[in-house]
Amino acid sequence: MKLIALISSGIDSPVAAYRMAMRGAEIVLLHMDNRPYADDASSEDAKALAEQLRKATGQEMPLYFAPHGPSQDAIAHGCDHPYQCVMCKRVMQRTARELGRRLGCSGIVMGDSLGQVASQTLRNIRSENLGLDFPVVRPLIGMDKIEIEAIAKEIGTYDISIRPGHGCSIVPMKPITEANPEKVLAFGEKVDVDALAARAADAATLV
Secondary structure (H helix, E strand, O other), X not given: OEEEEEOOOOXXXXXXXXXXXXXXXXXXXXXXXXXXXXXXXXXXXXXXXXXXXXXXXXXOOOXXXXXXXXXXXXXXXXXXXXXXXXXXXXXXXXXXXXXXHHOOOOOEEOOOOOOOOHHHOHHHHHXXXXXXXXXXXXXXXXXXXXXXXXXXXXHOOHXXXXXXXXXXXXXXXXXXXXXXXXXXXHHHHHHOHHHHHHHHHHOOEEO
């Protein structure tokens, strides 16, 4: 089983990748490069997290970077601002799907924990997955932050993930928590999320 894991510079996604690796999955890592809406530190920390995961799992775990800033721009200009995070996740998942298929992956790994942040309500998760037609594995979905942090500390990723400088500057002040699926689909057609994802996957580079 080969899976592509979306990895940010935060705490949760490296733990999700680790857990699936420990279940026997071969993991490919994909970092969505959010510059200019994130600073250089986020990208550097993603590289450091990948290296620590290699040490913790013994896997090669190739790391790819795909540009995400242009997609964020398209979403900001074409969608209601409270939907920025939901639409962002739709593009990220589709980018992972496109790159994953090219690399022989059969699913996506994400670090979602139910209800932990606005984009991780059950209704938002459903809206993010509409029409994806590709498996998404969420090994942390029923875990709380304390449990996730304990694993991160055990595998050596926690101290990297809490370095200063993380965050996304395009996150809305009041992100939608109960996304309307019809609106999500309409916004997706307006900005052409599949085209955005295809361009990001085409531009992905092995780090």
